[in-house]
Amino acid sequence: xxxxxxxxxxxxxxxxxxxxxxxxxxxxxxxxxxxxxxxxxxxxxxxxxxxxxxxxxxxxxxxxxxxxxxxxxxxxxxxxxxxxxxxxxxxxxxxxxxxxxxxxxxxxxxxxxxxxxxxxxxxxxxxxxxxxxxxxxxxxxxxxxxxxxxxxxxxxxxxxxxxxxxxxxxxxxxxxxxxxxxxxxxxxxxxxxxxxxxxxxxxxxxxxxxxxxxxxxxxxx
Amino acid sequence: xxxxxxxxxxxxxxxxxxxxxxxxxxxxxxxxxxxxxxxxxxxxxxxxxxxxxxxxxxxxxxxxxxxxxxxxxxxxxxxxxxxxxxxxxxxxxxxxxxxxxxxxxxxxxxxx
Numbered sequence: 001x002x003x004x005x006x007x008x009x010x011x012x013x014x015x016x017x018x019x020x021x022x023x024x025x026x027x028x029x030x031x032x033x034x035x036x037x038x039x040x041x042x043x044x045x046x047x048x049x050x051x052x053x054x055x056x057x058x059x060x061x062x063x064x065x066x067x068x069x070x071x072x073x074x075x076x077x078x079x080x081x082x083x084x085x086x087x088x089x090x091x092x093x094x095x096x097x098x099x100x101x102x103x104x105x106x107x108x109x110x111x112x113x114x115x116x117x118x119x120x121x122x123x124x125x126x127x128x129x130x131x132x133x134x135x136x137x138x139x140x141x142x143x144x145x146x147x148x149x150x151x152x153x154x155x156x157x158x159x160x161x162x163x164x165x166x167x168x169x170x171x172x173x174x175x176x177x178x179x180x181x182x183x184x185x186x187x188x189x190x191x192x193x194x195x196x197x198x199x200x201x202x203x204x205x206x207x208x209x210x211x212x213x214x215x216x217x218x219x220x221x
Numbered sequence: 222x223x224x225x226x227x228x229x230x231x232x233x234x235x236x237x238x239x240x241x242x243x244x245x246x247x248x249x250x251x252x253x254x255x256x257x258x259x260x261x262x263x264x265x266x267x268x269x270x271x272x273x274x275x276x277x278x279x280x281x282x283x284x285x286x287x288x289x290x291x292x293x294x295x296x297x298x299x300x301x302x303x304x305x306x307x308x309x310x311x312x313x314x315x316x317x318x319x320x321x322x323x324x325x326x327x328x329x330x331x332x333x
Contacts, residue, residue, distance in 0.1 A: 026321055028312040030305075035237040035283060037304035039244060040323065041296045048247040056243040060232055102246060125263040126277035135232035135242070141277040143267075177260035 060135055068099045069132035069182060070203035072109075073214075074196045077187045086184065087111055094132060103130030103180060110173060111184040112210075117168050118183045119157070119210035121149035122175040129180035133208060140209065150174070160211040183210045190217055238279035245286055254289055262288050 028036065042048045072094055076083040086093040090107030094100060107129060110118040122128065123146050128136040139145050148156050153170045157163070164170070173181040185207040191199060194217065202219075206212030233239040248254040266285040267275045275281055290296045311326030319325075 025313045026315045026317055026319070028308060028321065029237075031280060031283065032235075032237045033305045033308045033312070034301065035240050035244075036308045036321075037301050038283075038286065038290070038296065039240055040308075041300060041304055042244060042248075042290075045295065047251065047253065047295060048244055052247050052250075053240065053243040056246050057233075057239045060242065060246075061239065065232075102249065122277075125260050125267060127260060138276070138278070143274040143276060146277075147274075177256040 060130070064101075064130060065134035066132070066203075066205035066208065067200070068097075068134075069129075069205070069208045070200040071097055071196075072099065072132055072182075073184055073203045073208065074200035076109075076184055077191075077199055078196050083184075090182065099131050101131045103128065104132060106179045107132070107182060108173070108179055109182050109184050110171070112186045114186075115167070115169060117157075117164050117170050117210065118181075119149055119153050119170055119172045120175060120181045120183060121146060121172060123147070123150060124174075124176065127175040127177055127180060129175075129182050132182055133205060137205070157211065160206065162212060183208050185214050188214050188216050233279075241279045241283050241286065245282060248286075248289070253293065253295075258289070259285070262292075 039048070039053070043050060072086065075097060076086050082093060082096070085096075086109050090109040091100065091104065093109075094104065094107055110120075112118055122140075126136050126141040128140065145156065150172055153172050154164070157170070175181050185203070187199070188202060191202065194202075198217075202215045202217065204212050204214060207214045233242065245254065245259065249256060249259065263277060263282065263285040266281045266288065267277050269275065287296075287298065287301065290301075291298065307323055307326055308321065311323050312321045314327055315321045315325050
């Protein structure tokens with residue numbers, strides 16, 4: 001008999017989603033049943049282990065996220081030598097903070113300046129720097145963003161409420177399976193007295209994708 | 222709440238999305254699926270020839286995963302369909318709130 005993974009993950013979740021009150025029997029949506037099928041076949045054949053799947057989900061639901069990237073940015077803001085290493089070769093510099101892993105093997109960090117604003121996309125699929133940003137938001141994976149980020153980056157930024165001076169050039173970076181980009185945003189004004197942790201709290205996910213800017217100190221209270 | 226925690230919603234909308242994600246990453250970690258191969262197959266899955274380009278969401282991850290498993294002769298469509306049907310039968314036979322186990326399902330028990 002095959003081992004059964006994560007029995008609780010779907011039980012009780014999707015009941016009565018269609019509005020009917022079932023007297024007996026549970027429901028699995030077609031896609032839930034299909035995923036269960038794949039998972040059980042792969043476990044049965046020994047390709048994946050239930051505990052490993054649970055650990056991966058725990059890691060990406062609770063441990064990996066943009067707070068990691070925010071630490072990287074804050075360090076770069078306070079430590080010029082770290083910033084230089086980060087821009088020269090992202091992956092080992094990021095590893096100095098104990099951050100790394102799948103999706104971050106070849107990190108390239110691009111720095112915003114008053115003259116240049118950087119924007120990251122994956123036109124092929126949804127390649128994203130997981131170790132520093134976690135998993136991508138829905139809009140990052142949508143065809144509209146994938147296409148428009150390249151064709152009309154200024155329009156995309158406007159949709160996010162970000163209007164840059166006409167003199168600021170926008171550079172779009174297309175992530176691939178091998179190379180993942182992260183933006184090093186400019187340090188906000190009025191943050192001279194803040195320590196690294198307080199600075200990290202100003203760094204948003206979108207500011208590291210390039211669709212936003214870091215918060216100002218007053219915004220992060 | 223800090224700005225960064227506000228900025229990090231749960232990455233999966235449904236439990237099955239997390240399962241699909243974990244399966245793909247586990248297969249990558251095991252060296253069964255390469256990152257370049259995954260990007261190629263997922264990229265193809267979201268660009269159907271007769272339909273508009275689709276989001277690279279977890280439903281398309283699932284479709285890409287099935288292509289990979291078939292390509293590597295790990296599980297073909299018939300095997301997946303058969304196991305899916307077994308789960309649907311098991312679900313129907315499982316009282317609300319109880320774990321859905323294959324052995325609870327009536328009908329073909331080819332998995333046992």
